[in-house]
Amino acid sequence: MELKLSILLVLCLLAGSLATKYDEFTYNGFKRSDLCLDGVAEITPSGLLKLTNATRYQPGHAFHKMPLHLKNTSDGNVYSFSTCFVFAILPEHPDVSGPGLAFVLSPTRGLPGALPNQYLGLFNLTNNGDPSNHVLAVELDTVSNMEFGDIDSNHVGIDVNGLRSINAAPASYFIEKIGEFKNLSLISGEPMLVWIDYSNPEKTLNVTISPINVPKPSRPLLSSFINLSSIILDTMYIGFSSSGTNLGYHYVLGWSFKMNGQAATLNLSSLPSLPSKKHGGKLTSLIIWPALGVVVFIAITAFGIAYMIRRKARYAEVVEEWEIEHRTHRFSYKELFKATKGFREVNLLGVGGFGRVYKGKLPSSKTEIAVKRMSHDSKQGMREFVGEIVSNSQLRHRNLVQLLGYSRRKGELLLVYEFMPNGSLDNFLYDANRPTTLNWSQRLKIIRGVASGLLYLHEEWEQIVIHRDIKASNVLLDREMNGKLGDFGLSRLYDHGSNPQITHVVGTFGYIAPELTKTGRATTSTDVFAFGVFILEVVCGRRPIMLQESPDLHLVDWAWRSWRNGVILEVTDASLGGDYDPGEVELILNIGLLCSHPVPAARPTMRQVMQFLDGDLSLPDIPKDGRGITPQHAEELEGS
Template sequence: MFVKLYVLLVLLVSLVPAEAQDLNFIYNDGFNGRSGLNLSLDGIAEITPKGLLKLTNDTKQKSGHAFYPNPVTFKNSENDTAFSFSTIFAFAIRSEYTTLSGHGIAFVIAPTRGLPGALGNQYLSLFNVSNNGNFTNHVFAVELDTLQNPEFSDINENHVGIDINGLRSVKAAPAGYFDSQYFKNLSLSSGKEMRVWVEYDGTKKQIEVTMAPIAVATKPPTPLLSLKYDLSPILNKVMYVGFSSSTGSFLTSHYVVGWSFRMNGQAQDLIASKLPKLPSIAGKKRSMLFTFGVPLISVSLVLLVVSGVLYVMRRKRKFSEVLEDWELDYGPQRFKYKELYIATKGFREKELLGTGGFGKVYRGLLPSSKIEIAVKRVSHESRQGMKEFVAEIVSIGRLRHRNLVQLLGYCRRKGELLLVYDYMPNGSLDKYLFDQPELTLNWSQRFKVIKGVASGLLYLHEEWEQVVIHRDVKASNVLLDGEFNGRLGDFGLARLYDHGTDPQTTHIVGTLGYLAPEHTRTGRATTRTDVFAFGAFLLEVACGKRPINTQGPEDVILVDWVFSCWNRSNILEARDQSFGTDFVAEEVELVLKLGLLCSHSEPAARPSMRQVVQYLAGDVALPEVTSGLAVGHREAFDDYAMSYQSSFGKGSLQSTYIAESALLSGGR
């Protein structure tokens, strides 16, 4: 009888609401039942034999959820005010590429387990296209996001954000922590374990998020994110707590190593030494080698070893590459030559996409991930030291924008440098514009490309962590993806500098016809010289003509011709006649006039790329074109031709252009 009463008492206590019992749980030694209740899992989430919570498992385009199985009471039934709560969890994200993963992890408080209807990829399995941002979601989340999604206004590809009912974070910051008075960056997809503290003070209506490497034993005193926000209207009385994750185009595993949670108090800290260990990356390979190696013992093993040694020696000579100690820091952004050789089928001519002044470009398919790539083989020579040059290439590889060709990494071998880009199936824009192309683009397609390239340049000049000067904007460096979206590529000449500082580039680089007059005189490149080149790009796209035509008896400067049409009050005469009547006259006129405006000989008179984007979107009216605009290209052409001839001998402007094109052209 006493036993029955005791059991009944235990059951009654378990049914007391969380507001009375202050829920408190911890998973410090694994999620496999030893620390408490089993989690509720869906998608591809699983608990490994070692007790790790594995939300995704080296897959693409997949999702996983894990929730504490019991509902949690978050509100006082008397005054409908959200309680205080705190949670601590340790996580790790492992990807095939350290700087390329997808899409991240989110700690989430939601009305239901599993979040039915949520999409993966950039939606982190939290929301979908139709409900993202809806107040009726009643979802609070802290995202650890490893990809930049412009549609959600993400600040970069490695950030922490506080999400209320949607993925446009209410507040976000680059991943990292404050050590004393200094901020230290952390790479979410580094594969290393990190700890996160999420705390909500129901009295002060204050949310704080802090993170640090697992080796940092105590919580840093300064939070990474601090937000004054009342969660009472967001949270229902009863909610579920857990984690959500999703992958994209890169093989990624998302782990939660330990988790602690408490209502109305401070969550119990995790003891790092008791947490289950992440699997060894090399362990799988060793076990496979052992499994397949045992049957080959005796004579066959000896023969295999001897032949293997000879084969490795030959392959080593064939695939030998330059590798210095300082390059070890760049990790996965440095490709092995062997991998690129296999991807391009030995750089055979059939895979050749094109040839420019800086080298040949080959199509390839990475054997490990089946991702299509473009590999550019360029000279090993550099105006900078190789270490500085590669450092800039790696920095540029962190650029993330829908209108930029992604630079995935590099390889050095013998006398050449190989740059690896995303493959663009429709090739470069110039083949659809000039020399009677087999397929021409209509005006709608061209205008979309123009706006896309403008958006990409704005990102380079103002929206990334550093200022990037492209220095070679032109149609042949604009590539088209499968949907004919324009993406600015070929960053071989690009240079970076910090916002608010003065660029120190002093070499004349680029392509004649796109060079600003001040650049040809001083060699100094700025964002305004990029704007000048963009002006030439606008005119060649709208007119279907190159900036300088040397085929006739006289050299024709495109901007001069467009200006003459404007001067005769018939600027639309300059348009590409292949449009026929299928174009929007106001848009064509806008692009032609904007091309003249960007071609102003005075740098200060040119618009910024932010203004250019506003003009193209119709948000701001374009200033009136004046007679002082259209002298830039002729001035630049004449100045640079004279400089070239004084150094290399006399000749016509036509011969100068042809010679210089061979030296400077980076197009395909």
């Protein structure tokens, strides 16, 4: 009995020792550390944690190897915790940097599917903002991204499950003597200290930052009241994430962490040194005066030559033999650079998962254009992509955004579109700051226009085009508020009468047909499903995933439920104020339900949809058993 008690005591002491080891740690450099690295992250020989290197668009992750038990099992509350680390961002060029880095608490170490660039290696286009992520991050962001509502290009933010910060402030630290915050440049190349402290009793998360030679300021930069119990799981991994870019390098020099206490102070004198900055050579004061004139002449000549080379390189383009046949669709980079005034922020129209879009005006014709600026490293992928661009540039329809051409420069791909003055449809549906809302006649015209454009893609062009990403944000509005379908980055083409071999599931969550997730086979019918969701979106004024109602409520399910209960008109956007023909609205809603039917055979073709809209074909009863369009209506269609 005494032996059993002794063994139990030893096990308890060992467990306590292990808990202490993994609930508290200090790394003054990372030569000997329990870190798990992936992506481009590495530990340098000097002990620096290097999150990114010159590899473009690759994330870097570094997480503590062992997960932490962050919750009290008795009451479900998150324990208080404290962490401190020293970081530095070394830009390749002064005042220019790619995305920053983030301290992260995550259920997993790998963050599968996370994208680099603006997503900081944390999220992607479909899961950004999803409550099921259970991710808490503190971002040190050096890019202003309109997509996430960033306040500037030099800020600190608290992120919960997505990159739209719940609290953010320009990078700065509090100076007690003057009682004010002093600005800091995150890309100064100088090491800085960050403290992150969570108090469970107060449910407060504080973030403090300062230069490395300044003690912890008395006032935090950010202080947010937040109960982490619904965000943090019982066990979490902690670490760092960043986005690979050739514009800068992200380092962590030291790191300490403690649960239910204050993180240990780092020994700043023992931290590894950052790579030395490169300095150009200088002329010595021993140069004799007779030679000075020659040196000055050579310097001026060299400067002139270098200036011309840099100017030429500024507009340098990449042209390969296989592109010669497509040169009629190609703009010069110099022309687009001047059209957008050097891609200035003031000309930025928007930011998305595929790049940044700028407004421009062609110098020669004064035509207004929209230039989408993307990057692409794969030569073979670039060739295939340009081939599809050339095919799509041949599309001509009044309800398709016209692709005017493209340009290439090094790893960049630039697409040139006609400019749409009223922007994207989703701004009119969801932006509360819009001075006007869409009336019913405008919405109906937009629906008809997009339907006409899709009919052209599916049946009337020389090949079949499957768009694969139909949604309100990809519908743009011209000066007369005509809807035009754009963004063909995911589209695929195949010949009439052939069987499409498209087996890669892409699209936007909420618009993807149920069979697509099972078979991976995109067809015109999966486009019709997305169009049906789009119709409901326009009429209801609600996004496909209605998070404001319930995390799991889909717009299509809600509309079907209302239809079955005989109250389909109740889903109509309240902002319309009843100013519409109820019969007309009900017809459009029924077309939307028919298009978004879960059974593919029940959905109409786009030609049938246009005939429903034009009154040339009566709308069939909406099938509940998935048998689709009745033979009678099929015969009517053939005879029409």
